[in-house]
Amino acid sequence: MISALYAILFWVATVLLVVGLAMKIRKYARTPAPLKIPTTPAPTTRTGVVLRMFREVIFFESLFKSNKWIWLFGWAFHMGMWLVLIRHIRYFQWDVSWWVSLAQPFGTYASFAMLFGLLGLWARRFLVERIRYISNPSDHLMLALLVLIVGSGMMMRFVVHTDIIQVKAFMLGLMRLRIETLPTDPILLVHLGAVAALMIIFPISKLLHAPGVFFSPSRNQVDNPREVRHIAPWAKKLES
Amino acid sequence: MAADGDDLPKMAHPLEIPKLKCGAMEGLAPFIAAPEHQEPLGYPGELVENWKEVALAKMKELAEKNRAFQVYLDACVKCGACTDKCHYFLGTGDPKNMPVARQDLLRSVYRRYFTFAGKYFPSLVGARDLTEEVLDEWYSYYHQCSECRRCSVFCPYGIDTAEITMAAREIMDAVGKGQKYSNEIIGKVKVVGNNLGLNEKALGATLEDLEEEIEEDTGVSVRLPLDEKGADILLVTPSADFFAEPHIDGLIGYAKVFHEAGVSWTISSYASEAANFGLFIGSYENMREIALRIRKAAEDLGVKRIIFGECGHAWRVAYSFLNTLAGPFDFLDPKYPVPQHILEFTWNEIQKGTLKFDKSQNDHIRLTYHDSCNVARASRMGDEPGGQFEIPRNVIKAVCNHYFDMDRETTHESTLCCGGGGGLLTDDLMELRKKGASPRMTALQQVTEDHGVTHMAAICAICKTQFSKVMPAYGYEMDSIVSVHQLVSNAIILTGQDGAEEDETEAAEEA
Ligand code: HEM
Numbered sequence: 001m002i003s004a005l006y007a008i009l010f011w012v013a014t015v016l017l018v019v020g021l022a023m024k025i026r027k028y029a030r031t032p033a034p035l036k037i038p039t040t041p042a043p044t045t046r047t048g049v050v051l052r053m054f055r056e057v058i059f060f061e062s063l064f065k066s067n068k069w070i071w072l073f074g075w076a077f078h079m080g081m082w083l084v085l086i087r088h089i090r091y092f093q094w095d096v097s098w099w100v101s102l103a104q105p106f107g108t109y110a111s112f113a114m115l116f117g118l119l120g121l122w123a124r125r126f127l128v129e130r131i132r133y134i135s136n137p138s139d140h141l142m143l144a145l146l147v148l149i150v151g152s153g154m155m156m157r158f159v160v161h162t163d164i165i166q167v168k169a170f171m172l173g174l175m176r177l178r179i180e181t182l183p184t185d186p187i188l189l190v191h192l193g194a195v196a197a198l199m200i201i202f203p204i205s206k207l208l209h210a211p212g213v214f215f216s217p218s219r220n221q222v223d224n225p226r227e228v229r230h231i232a233p234w235a236k237k238l239e240s
Numbered sequence: 241m242a243a244d245g246d247d248l249p250k251m252a253h254p255l256e257i258p259k260l261k262c263g264a265m266e267g268l269a270p271f272i273a274a275p276e277h278q279e280p281l282g283y284p285g286e287l288v289e290n291w292k293e294v295a296l297a298k299m300k301e302l303a304e305k306n307r308a309f310q311v312y313l314d315a316c317v318k319c320g321a322c323t324d325k326c327h328y329f330l331g332t333g334d335p336k337n338m339p340v341a342r343q344d345l346l347r348s349v350y351r352r353y354f355t356f357a358g359k360y361f362p363s364l365v366g367a368r369d370l371t372e373e374v375l376d377e378w379y380s381y382y383h384q385c386s387e388c389r390r391c392s393v394f395c396p397y398g399i400d401t402a403e404i405t406m407a408a409r410e411i412m413d414a415v416g417k418g419q420k421y422s423n424e425i426i427g428k429v430k431v432v433g434n435n436l437g438l439n440e441k442a443l444g445a446t447l448e449d450l451e452e453e454i455e456e457d458t459g460v461s462v463r464l465p466l467d468e469k470g471a472d473i474l475l476v477t478p479s480a481d482f483f484a485e486p487h488i489d490g491l492i493g494y495a496k497v498f499h500e501a502g503v504s505w506t507i508s509s510y511a512s513e514a515a516n517f518g519l520f521i522g523s524y525e526n527m528r529e530i531a532l533r534i535r536k537a538a539e540d541l542g543v544k545r546i547i548f549g550e551c552g553h554a555w556r557v558a559y560s561f562l563n564t565l566a567g568p569f570d571f572l573d574p575k576y577p578v579p580q581h582i583l584e585f586t587w588n589e590i591q592k593g594t595l596k597f598d599k600s601q602n603d604h605i606r607l608t609y610h611d612s613c614n615v616a617r618a619s620r621m622g623d624e625p626g627g628q629f630e631i632p633r634n635v636i637k638a639v640c641n642h643y644f645d646m647d648r649e650t651t652h653e654s655t656l657c658c659g660g661g662g663g664l665l666t667d668d669l670m671e672l673r674k675k676g677a678s679p680r681m682t683a684l685q686q687v688t689e690d691h692g693v694t695h696m697a698a699i700c701a702i703c704k705t706q707f708s709k710v711m712p713a714y715g716y717e718m719d720s721i722v723s724v725h726q727l728v729s730n731a732i733i734l735t736g737q738d739g740a741e742e743d744e745t746e747a748a749e750e751a
């Protein structure tokens with residue numbers, strides 16, 4: 001019963017995530033940028049832009065220049081998250097790849113980095129007057145949801161273990177459109193329920209910053225307006 | 241304004257973060273455009289009956305036509321990195337002048353009508369209905385943004401509040417609630433050719449006066465040609481250069497440089513304006529129409545190159561947009577970039593050794609340099625990234641002995657706006673202009689204390705006007721702001737100049 005419920009939940013969540021995100025990305029990709037608006041320091045070549053984007057996504061370069069506290073918490077949270085997610089790939093592969101195994105030991109500590117970062121970011125929303133002013137309930141809820149996911153995950157990892165083999169069997173089953181039995185530990189159910197919620201809200205929330213950053217004209221444009229004429233299709237029509 | 245200057249913030253440091261003063265700048269609003277300012281730009285004369293539908297339709301259209309607008313509305317995570325980056329926030333403490341809060345004034349409405357979360361859970365995500373109060377709030381706070389892009393530099397996704405402000409102003413224009421200052425000026429450019437409404441005859445007379453003045457000062461006849469067909473270079477410069485101080489001394493500087501370089505050049509009466517306020521109101525169509533005047537002037541006069549005078553947002557439109565709006569410029573000489581900045585030209589001549597200087601002519605000045613926002617963050621000079629910072633400083637150091645930079649956190653790409661950019665250079669916003677200048681003024685006061693700096697140079701017509709107006713409130717003479725080419729003009733030794741050094745010094749002191 002619970003297994004079936006969770007199976008349906010995950011299928012629905014996956015479809016919403018994939019379709020929702022694809023639609024958003026398509027919209028971003030199709031909307032033209034009518035003018036050249038890269039912000040200084042703007043690279044003058046494509047390669048330069050790729051490097052700039054790499055530094056933004058991996059190191060949060062602009063954020064580092066901007067605010068060291070937000071950078072520290074935000075970077076710890078995101079990098080921890082990537083390691084944790086790599087670690088999680090083992091639930092979705094029969095034969096775990098060598099690089100996933102490699103990430104296992106780091107992943108354990110990564111969850112602490114994630115929690116530290118999230119709590120730091122959350123604390124700022126209460127303690128810093130300016131950030132308190134700009135926070136909406138949804139900003140708090142997003143952090144609450146992530147703390148719930150991380151907290152429940154760490155409980156399973158460090159306190160009350162669950163049957164990981166069985167979880168893996170369940171996940172692999174879902175990928176083959178079969179419903180296997182899911183362990184019914186409450187903490188696991190909380191973890192998975194929260195994860196499904198995160199997947200569902202992803203394409204309709206501020207989590208769109210993840211695809212959004214790659215489409216930001218002030219970051220992804222090449223600074224060469226004098227050399228190459230840039231023109232949007234709708235603007236071209238004004239010329240005829 | 242009532243508070244005119246008597247409650248300017250005392251800052252210990254240019255970037256000192258103020259305590260939030262909710263509502264501090266509430267209700268401040270520039271004069272609304274009259275029908276005769278609106279209609280020539282293609283906008284309704286006054287607030288239309290169904291303004292709400294029109295506004296929402298415009299918002300939707302902009303989201304479809306402009307990726308920046310769409311992505312920036314979606315992507316913000318409210319991390320707070322931008323909250324202390326706006327000079328108007330630093331100067332006023334009004335939380336709605338924090339970049340993210342300013343964006344949210346519009347984002348909240350976008351969410352309400354165009355997103356799932358905002359439609360069904362408005363209070364959760366801070367979405368709100370579009371009401372007359374919201375429109376008034378937009379009018380007030382989207383005219384407290386100078387579109388300087390400082391926030392965009394510091395945002396982890398590069399979200400540029402200027403893009404949101406421009407969109408908001410375009411929406412307001414579309415419903416008939418435009419700003420008088422910008423729209424009236426755009427109208428003048430369309431009819432007369434420049435922001436001042438200076439006609440061909442008056443312009444010609446001004447240029448002749450300047451020729452006489454230069455000859456009196458130096459004994460050398462330096463020309464300032466108008467509408468001269470077949471000249472090599474078309475100079476497009478802000479019309480403030482024709483009458484305002486210290487702008488006009490900059491124009492004299494360009495003329496002397498062209499003279500010494502031995503090139504033929506001309507000003508056009510048809511395109512006698514570098515400024516393009518179409519940018520400020522976010523109107524591609526109006527910006528394009530103004531830019532096309534420059535193309536037409538270049539074609540009619542048969543020039544080979546286009547060079548822009550000292551003007552910040554004009555250089556953004558020129559460097560970043562001219563090719564898009566009015567290109568391709570394949571009828572010009574392909575040896576030169578189109579367009580060029582006068583500083584690129586001057587620096588090139590200095591490197592070639594064509595120009596001779598007596599730097600001591602600027603010894604009465606201890607100088608710093610204000611990077612203008614649009615030059616610093618939205619354009620470039622020369623062939624290398626960062627040329628827009630190096631070239632002006634190189635030229636200054638070639639003509640000036642005493643130069644000192646301000647705090648690095650307030651220069652280059654982190655430069656602070658003068659407080660009057662983006663269509664806010666109007667007397668009805670004087671309180672905002674004075675307070676918004678306080679971070680820059682505080683940085684200036686630091687170098688005055690540390691190095692005895694007396695003057696600040698700038699390459700933007702708006703910066704120059706704004707500073708000459710607000711500097712007295714901060715304890716400086718109004719002529720403490722100088723044009724970069726004014727310094728060039730002071731120091732340059734014209735071929736055949738009667739060795740009258742006294743004359744030169746005199747001219748410099750007058751300047
Ligand atoms: C390309 C991938 C991503 C990049 C470059 C990125 C970058 C950033 C940056 C720079 C911030 C602002 C600083 C901070 O508060 O941490 C941020 C915030 C945030 N990110 Fe991401 N992110 C990415 C993916 C994700 C994903 C997949 C999630 C999903 C769980 C996520 C969740 C969040 C949340 C919840 C915040 C807001 C934190 C707060 O409330 O202060 N991010 N992200």
Ligand code: HEM
Binds near residue numbers: 084
């Ligand atoms: C369907 C997807 C997921 C499944 C099946 C899953 C399952 C699990 C399980 C079984 C554990 C316990 C590991 C152990 O005992 O060693 C765990 C831990 C954890 N989970 Fe998940 N999880 C999922 C998604 C996520 C997501 C999306 C996040 C973060 C945004 C996350 C964050 C964590 C953390 C931080 C831990 C504790 C540290 C660790 O073991 O790495 N999980 N998860």
